[in-house]
Amino acid sequence: xxxxxxxxxxxxxxxxxxxxxxxxxxxxxxxxxxxxxxxxxxxxxxxxxxxxxxxxxxxxxxxxxxxxxxxxxxxxxxxxxxxxxxxxxxxxxxxxxxxxxxxxxxxxxxxxxxxxxxxxxxxxxxxxxxxxxxxxxxxxxxxxxxxxxxxxxxxxxxxxxxxxxxxxxxxxxxxxxxxxxx
Amino acid sequence: xxxxxxxxxxxxxxxxxxxxxxxxxxxxxxxxxxxxxxxxxxxxxxxxxxxxxxxxxxxxxxxxxxxxxxxxxxxxxxxxxxxxxxxxxxxxxxxxxxxxxxxxxxxxxxxxxxxxxxxxxxxxxxxxxxxxxxxxxxxxxxxxxxxxxxxxxxxxxxxxxxxxxxxxxxxxxxxxxxxxxxxxxxxxxxxxxxxxxxxxxxxxxxxxxxxxxxxxxxxxxxxxxxxxxxxxxxxxxxxxxxxxxxxxxxxxxxxxxxxxxxxxxxxxxxxxxxxxxxxxxxxxxxxxxxxxxxxxxxxxxxxxxxxxxxxxxxxxxxxxxxxxxxxxxxxxxxxxxxxxxxxxxxxxxxxxxxxxxxxxxxxxxxxxxxxxxxxxxxxxxxxxxxxxxxxxxxxxxxxxxxxxxxxxxxxxxxxxxxxxxxxxxxxxxxxxxxxxxxxxxxxxxxxxxxxxxxxxxxxxxxxxxxxxxxxxxxxxxxxxxxxxxxxxxxxxxxxxxxxxxxxxxxxxxxxxxxxxxxxxxxxxxxxxxxxxxxxxxxxxxxxxxxxxxxxxxxxxxxxxxxxxxxxxxxxxxxxxxxxxxxxxxxxxxxxxxxxxxxxxxxxxxxxxxxxxxxxxxxxxxxxxxxxxxxxxxxxxxxxxxxxxxxxxxxxxxxxxxxxxxxxxxxxxxxxxxxxxxxxxxxxxxxxxxxxxxxxxxx
Numbered sequence: 001x002x003x004x005x006x007x008x009x010x011x012x013x014x015x016x017x018x019x020x021x022x023x024x025x026x027x028x029x030x031x032x033x034x035x036x037x038x039x040x041x042x043x044x045x046x047x048x049x050x051x052x053x054x055x056x057x058x059x060x061x062x063x064x065x066x067x068x069x070x071x072x073x074x075x076x077x078x079x080x081x082x083x084x085x086x087x088x089x090x091x092x093x094x095x096x097x098x099x100x101x102x103x104x105x106x107x108x109x110x111x112x113x114x115x116x117x118x119x120x121x122x123x124x125x126x127x128x129x130x131x132x133x134x135x136x137x138x139x140x141x142x143x144x145x146x147x148x149x150x151x152x153x154x155x156x157x158x159x160x161x162x163x164x165x166x167x168x169x170x171x172x173x174x175x176x177x178x179x180x181x182x
Numbered sequence: 183x184x185x186x187x188x189x190x191x192x193x194x195x196x197x198x199x200x201x202x203x204x205x206x207x208x209x210x211x212x213x214x215x216x217x218x219x220x221x222x223x224x225x226x227x228x229x230x231x232x233x234x235x236x237x238x239x240x241x242x243x244x245x246x247x248x249x250x251x252x253x254x255x256x257x258x259x260x261x262x263x264x265x266x267x268x269x270x271x272x273x274x275x276x277x278x279x280x281x282x283x284x285x286x287x288x289x290x291x292x293x294x295x296x297x298x299x300x301x302x303x304x305x306x307x308x309x310x311x312x313x314x315x316x317x318x319x320x321x322x323x324x325x326x327x328x329x330x331x332x333x334x335x336x337x338x339x340x341x342x343x344x345x346x347x348x349x350x351x352x353x354x355x356x357x358x359x360x361x362x363x364x365x366x367x368x369x370x371x372x373x374x375x376x377x378x379x380x381x382x383x384x385x386x387x388x389x390x391x392x393x394x395x396x397x398x399x400x401x402x403x404x405x406x407x408x409x410x411x412x413x414x415x416x417x418x419x420x421x422x423x424x425x426x427x428x429x430x431x432x433x434x435x436x437x438x439x440x441x442x443x444x445x446x447x448x449x450x451x452x453x454x455x456x457x458x459x460x461x462x463x464x465x466x467x468x469x470x471x472x473x474x475x476x477x478x479x480x481x482x483x484x485x486x487x488x489x490x491x492x493x494x495x496x497x498x499x500x501x502x503x504x505x506x507x508x509x510x511x512x513x514x515x516x517x518x519x520x521x522x523x524x525x526x527x528x529x530x531x532x533x534x535x536x537x538x539x540x541x542x543x544x545x546x547x548x549x550x551x552x553x554x555x556x557x558x559x560x561x562x563x564x565x566x567x568x569x570x571x572x573x574x575x576x577x578x579x580x581x582x583x584x585x586x587x588x589x590x591x592x593x594x595x596x597x598x599x600x601x602x603x604x605x606x607x608x609x610x611x612x613x614x615x616x617x618x619x620x621x622x623x624x625x626x627x628x629x630x631x632x633x634x635x636x637x638x639x640x641x642x643x644x645x646x647x648x649x650x651x652x653x654x655x656x657x658x659x660x661x662x663x664x665x666x667x668x669x670x671x672x673x674x675x676x677x678x679x680x681x682x683x684x685x686x687x688x689x690x691x692x693x694x695x696x697x698x699x700x701x702x703x704x705x706x707x708x709x710x711x712x713x714x715x716x717x718x719x720x721x722x723x724x725x726x727x728x729x730x731x732x733x734x735x736x737x738x739x740x741x742x743x744x745x746x747x748x749x750x751x752x753x754x755x756x757x758x759x760x761x762x763x764x765x766x767x768x769x770x771x772x773x774x775x776x777x778x779x780x781x782x783x784x785x786x787x788x789x790x791x792x793x794x795x796x797x798x799x800x801x802x803x804x805x806x807x808x809x810x811x812x813x814x815x816x817x818x819x820x821x822x823x824x825x826x827x828x829x830x831x832x833x834x835x836x837x838x839x840x841x842x843x844x845x846x847x848x849x850x851x852x853x854x855x856x857x858x859x860x861x862x863x864x865x866x867x868x869x870x871x872x873x874x875x876x877x878x879x880x
Contacts, residue, residue: 004326035334038326081322084295088305088315099305109313110320 001047002111003036008077009050009069010034015076021057029053041113044137063142070146074154086154093155093181097121097131117144131177132167141166141175148177158182186279197286198307199268203230204282207246215289215307219266230285234259234268249283250274258290265298269314288312364404368791371397424582425465427457427506431492434469438476438488447483449476452491452509461504462582467553472508474546475573479512486513486570495576507576516567525563526551602716604651604723605629609639609667610685611659612822614793615708615829619654619685621781621789626719635659636667643671643680652722653682655702657693658821668700681722708825768863769870770831777830783878790875793826794868801857808854817846832867835860 013022026034029049036042055065078086089103090096097119104116117135124130133144145161152159160180167174183191193200194213202211209228212220222228231249236242236259239252249272260267270287289307291314308315374394382390435449442449472490479488488511495505517525526547554561559577606628610616613634620630631650633639636659643649653671657664668682683704684697697705704718777786804819806812824839838860842852 003330004323007326007330035330035337037330037334039323081326082319084299085315085319085322088303088307090304091302102305102310106316107319109316110323 001042001044002038002114003040003042004038004077004081005047005073006034006036006042006050007038008073009047009054010036011076012069012072013054017058025050025053025057028057039111041111048139062139066140066142067146067149070143070148071150071153072146073143074147074150079154091155093151093157093159094121094123094129096151096155127180127182128162129179129181131179133175133177134169134172135174136172138173141173144175144177148179152181184279189275189278189280193284193286196309196311197270197288198309199270199285199287199289201230201285202280202282203246203249203285205246207231210282216268219289219301220261220264233264234261246283253283257285257287258293260290260293260297262297265294265301267293267297288314291315291318364401364791366795367397367401367404368788369795371401371788422462422580423465424460424462424586427461427492427579430465430468431472431490434472434476435490437473438480441477441480442488445480445483447480447485448487450487450489452489452511457492457494459584460582460586461579462586463579464557467557471550471553471575472510474550475510478546478573479510479514479571483512483514483570488512498578500578503578503580505576506579507574509572509574511570511572513570516569517563517565517571518567522563522565526561602626602628602719602723604719605631605649607631607633607639607642607650607653609633609636609654609659609664610656611635612656612796612825614789614796614826615656617792618777618781618786618789618829619708621785622777623654623715625781626715628719628723636662636664636670640667640670643677644674648676650680652718653680654685654706655682657684657686657697658818660818665696665700668697668702672701683718708829768832768834768866769874770833771870771874772831773829774831774871774874778878783875787875790830790871793830797823797826797864805854805857808852808857811851813846813849813851816851817843820846827864827867830867830871832864832871835864835867838863 010022013025022034029052031046031049031053051065051069052062054069055062058065085103086096089099098121100119104114104118108114108116115136117133117137117140120132120134122130122132131148133141141164145164148159148161151157158181161177162180163176163178165176165178167176190200190202190211198213198215200213201209201216204210207229209220209222209226209230211224212222216222220228220233231242231244231246236244236257238258239255242248242252242255242257253272253274255271256269257271258267258269267290268285268287269290270285273284273286275284276282288309289303291303291308294301294303295318305315371394374390374397377390377394431451435451438449476488476490489509491507491509491511493507495507498505551561554575554577557577559575561573561575563571563573565571606623608616608620608623608630610619610632611634616632616634620632623630631642633642636655639653639655640662643653655664655668659667662670664684664686668684671677671680671682681703682701683706684693684702685706685708686693686697694705703722706715706718774786781789800819800823804816804823807815807819820839820843824836824843827833827836827839838856842856842860845852
């Protein structure tokens with residue numbers, strides 16, 4: 001993953017718990033240093049190790065840590081660094097989600113090693129929305145759950161995740177999110 | 183749908199800003215985005231080219247005709263009031279039904295980001311092939327990247343400063359600790375050396391030898407630590423002086439000669455090449471390199487010849503310098519193959535079964551290598567087991583102007599050291615003075631024994647009164663003083679004619695008279711210097727094949743060159759010490775320079791270290807004596823401290839001690855507050871003395 005992800009994780013811990021706690025997380029993770037460059041690609045294991053160390057240090061489940069990180073990613077990192085793009089991608093949650101693949105496609109022309117997830121959005125006539133999340137990576141469903149909560153907050157969208165249904169898949173991860181959006 | 187409508191529709195799939203402009207410049211058809219941003223409706227009179235300020239093309243003047251001439255060029259235009267800007271080109275599709283000109287393009291994102299950030303452009307505002315959104319993402323990330331790098335740079339800068347500070351602190355700590363360790367250790371080394379000179383037997387000799395070797399080794403390690411910490415700064419700060427390479431080589435050979443002779447080896451210089459021109463370079467470092475290599479060669483050789491070579495490498499295009507190739511060869515046991523890779527590694531030695539008795543620390547070569555490399559050279563070694571080794575290095579040395587004055591060698595030659603022969607007894611209760619003066623005397627080739635009191639001297643001579651040819655007797659000693667000791671010695675059978683020379687810190691007429699009355703033949707004022715000593719030697723000892731002079735004229739007369747060698751005249755006897763030291767300088771380097779010349783800087787450093795240890799103890803004693811108003815003891819400590827200070831050029835403090843001594847003798851004992859006025863003078867003098875020695879040790 002790119003350095004911007006790891007930086008965001010660090011920022012979340014520093015903002016909420018301070019530098020000392022981050023030092024403990026870093027030490028626990030075994031990652032030798034935290035001088036991440038936003039546009040440099042790092043081994044996925046670094047991100048996973050850091051996330052796991054965060055969870056261990058906070059004495060919470062990894063999924064809880066990833067959910068919190070998903071919210072932080074939307075509310076802080078993306079909002080601060082890519083606000084124009086966020087605005088361009090949609091003025092409401094549904095249109096934003098609809099543009100997300102398009103946004104990731106554009107990013108791919110700059111970040112050549114970028115392996116973005118994709119999202120298929122289905123909305124019925126009522127308030128129910130289904131989002132099928134597909135990724136080459138495994139274990140990031142809770143992060144997406146956090147992203148959805150972060151987006152709902154950004155767009156002042158009432159939203160509840162009714163059900164999270166893992167889908168059988170040969171490689172990577174595929175999850176169906178059933179949402180209720182008022 | 184007409185062909186033109188179909189084409190119009192296709193254009194809008196490729197571009198989001200599309201406008202058809204008639205020949206009057208009026209917008210007659212617009213894509214939804216253009217219409218919305220320009221708040222245009224059909225039938226509105228909206229003159230497209232006049233409504234925007236175009237930065238490009240530069241040749242475009244806003245007229246329709248001008249636009250036609252710029253077909254195919256990039257158009258960049260903005261309207262501040264609308265908060266909208268366009269980026270595109272003008273095309274002429276009149277042939278396919280779109281009369282006039284068409285503008286096809288996209289919103290100019292960069293202008294709008296800077297000037298109309300509130301305009302709600304969406305991804306739909308840009309066709310998928312347009313890269314402005316990609317650029318925006320790239321630039322956002324790039325900005326983050328720059329910030330990351332700046333932050334990283336700051337971190338590295340801070341870390342570098344931290345490391346440098348930490349390094350300096352560590353170096354300073356090591357340096358300080360090493361110095362602090364060296365001072366008492368020098369005392370241990372000196373004492374052990376003296377113990378061994380006493381002629382110990384059996385187990386005592388064995389243990390003293392072991393202690394002495396261990397102390398020497400420890401001292402070498404400490405010296406290496408000090409040198410290692412400062413080699414780079416030594417090289418960069420090294421004093422570049424004009425020198426004669428021939429003289430330098432002769433000097434190094436002269437320094438090595440005594441040990442070479444002692445070990446039954448031969449020492450020579452190879453080749454006949456003489457260096458006609460003077461050079462300019464770090465002569466002290468060169469001397470250190472060659473000295474270390476020669477010392478190493480001597481240490482590990484049982485027999486054979488040690489050869490020092492130096493020559494000019496002609497393969498050199500630099501007209502301002504010569505490449506000088508040095509070599510030191512020995513015929514020692516050679517170095518085993520397995521030892522070669524770590525030969526220049528600190529604490530490793532090329533010890534073999536044949537050389538294992540020479541317990542060096544293996545530090546000398548490490549230092550040599552570091553200095554050679556710092557001077558731009560490389561040291562190599564060739565060795566054959568059982569035949570010997572050759573150490574070689576080549577370094578560039580700059581030419582000096584041909585007319586420079588070259589400093590002559592500062593080390594006495596062996597010939598001059600051998601000028602006098604004889605046995606001397608040196609009597610002095612002050613250990614520092616005793617050691618120092620013994621070294622001065624030994625430097626002229628004499629066999630010197632010492633005694634720490636008048637009683638000790640008398641006892642020694644009572645056992646064997648012809649054991650010495652000449653006695654130097656300190657006058658002021660506790661217990662049996664010099665006058666009494668002389669009288670008793672002279673009373674010994676066969677010792678009536680034994681020449682005894684008075685040593686005194688004072689040169690008062692009364693002392694001279696008392697010395698003469700006690701039977702002394704001469705009078706020298708401390709600190710001792712070589713030339714007056716030579717006059718004594720010439721008179722009383724054999725020298726260069728000559729016998730002692732028979733002239734019995736007194737050397738006690740004040741006008742004699744010996745007697746007037748009083749560098750520190752105590753003309754203020756009896757006066758109370760003044761608060762102000764007046765014009766007396768804190769430190770006088772002249773006596774120290776002279777001692778360096780006479781005994782060498784290394785020996786002098788050892789003696790100074792001893793003096794410092796001893797002074798601290800005596801200071802405590804003096805403080806106690808003053809507090810207890812113990813006049814006799816105070817006089818003795820004032821005297822001893824004053825004498826030692828003046829010996830080492832610590833003038834102001836020495837004079838103060840002298841004044842106090844004189845006052846105390848006159849029963850005017852100062853209070854212990856006088857020490858407060860002496861302490862800073864003493865500290866400053868010691869500091870300057872240490873600095874001078876440090877400079878001299880290079």
